[in-house]
Amino acid sequence: AKKSAPCIVFIDEIDAVGRHRGHGLGNSNDEREQTLNQLLVEMDGFEANEGIIIIAATNRPDVLDPALLRPGRFDRQVVVPLPDIEGREKILNVHMKKVPLAPDVEPRVIARGTPGFSGADLANLVNEAALLAARRNKRLVAMREFEDAKDKVMMGAERRSMVMDDDEKKMTAYHEAGHALVIIHEPAHDPIHKATIIPRGGALGMVMHMPERDRYSYHRDKMHADLATAMGGRVAEELIFGHDKVSSGASSDIQYATRLARAMVTKWGMSTKLGPLQYEETQEGYLGYGGSARTMGSDETNKLIDTEIRDLVEGAHKRATVILKKNIKQLHLLAQTLLEHETLTGDEIKELVATGKIDREDKPGSSQPIAEVKGSAIPKAGRRAVGAAA
Structure with missing residues (x-):
């Protein structure tokens, strides 16, 4: 670079050599640390490096060594977010x-x-x-x-080769209808986009919901609505098929609800008993790979955290139960229509709930959705589907 000055040096994935030194429980990576030390010396050594600009990129700025970010080195950070x-x-x-x-x-x-x-x-x-x-x-x-x-x-891709018997198909239809109905009756929830009982990816069925605009923060009422929606599938199974016939299809919903409730309690200060404090921090894994969340506090605090998480999820379960019991006829109608058409768009679901029927050009059993605007919620920077897991 000095021979070619003035010039720009670009280093992609700077975290590969610029990771925080001293991590890894004593087993340091000598080659990487030597490369990092040399980089630090060249960027801020005794010689003047005029006419050279160094730019680096990473998606893990949290693991970079502090010495790299000092003035005279990588002292200006430009965040490149996902496009709006x-x-x-x-x-x-x-x-x-x-x-x-x-x-x-x-x-x-x-x-x-x-x-x-x-x-x-x-x-x-x-x-x-x-x-x-x-x-x-x-x-x-x-x-x-x-x-x-x-x-x-x-x-995910449709798995039409997957053969489901009538009982399993009926269970999936009521599960997805439960999700869809809770979305419609929760004012704070994002609009529903589509419901399908065609197996896709690892799910037997799915309900998609999308926001009307890009979302950068989430409100408490929206989080409670999301929790209730996640519980909607399990509640529908309980109401229609009974306690003993509840399936394992809600596993991903339960996982999502638990993760969201834990974040509300430990990260976002939305617990009345624990207050606006952070109780969880992310730890980098062994040798810097992987990572885990560590809860901070005494045994009593951890017990209270677990209790608050349980209360949030069980409260969402009760909330979904109230909605579906009150609208049980709509649940039956929506499930039967899903069994007939396999895929319904958000507009069709709203029309069905409002009028009791839908006007559709395609024949029963067709899965081709009518084209419409689609939008979402919850990360990957905002999108999520709820459904029955295979």
Whole structure:
């Protein structure tokens, strides 16, 4: 770099050599530390390094050695977040230039329905849509292909080869109907986008919900609504099939609800008994790999944390039970319609709840959804699906 000055040196994944020294319980990585020491000396040594700018990138700034971030070294940090709706629209326009588009394709609508997508995710979405159009022998990629590609990227590929008996299908339909109905009757929840009982990825069925705009923070009422929605599938099984016939399909829902309740209590100070204090910190794993969360406090505090988490999840269970018992006829109607059509869009579900029927052009059993705006909630920077796990 000195021979070529003035110039810019770019180091990608700086955490590979710039990780915090002294971690790893005594087993230091000599080669990496020697590289880091040399880097520190060259960046802030006795010689003047005029005309050289060093830029580095990492997605783990928390593990960098403090000496790297001192003035004169990497003293300016630029955060590159996931793109917002404007950024996603522009990225989509770049990737769509290579694809023959139908007149009904609207990049703005697709951008609105993909919160939390990175540039690579959006490129993948366009590629998947083009592949779907090719498989369907179409010369142009239409909005329908983009919607189906979005479902595949977010929920996984359909597993139509998977054979489910009638009892399992009925159980899945009521499970997903329970999620969908709680979403509709929770005012603080994001709008429902789609419900399906077609197996995708590792799930037997799924309900998608999306926000109307990019979300950067979450309110307490929204979190309670999310907890109630997560419990909706299990509650529907209990109400319709009885205590002894409850399935293991709610495992991912229970895991999500427990994780959210723990974060509310230990990280976000949303427990009235424990107050606005942080009780959990993330620890880096052995030799810097992996990591775990460590709860801080006495045994009594830990017991109180466990009690508060249980109260939040059980409260959500009761909340979902009240909603579904009050709207039991809608639950039966929605489950039967899911069994008939397999996939329902958010607008169809709202129409069904409001009027008791849906107007649909496709025949019963068709899984092709009507194209509509799609949006989401909860990380990956905001998106999540609730459903029955296989």
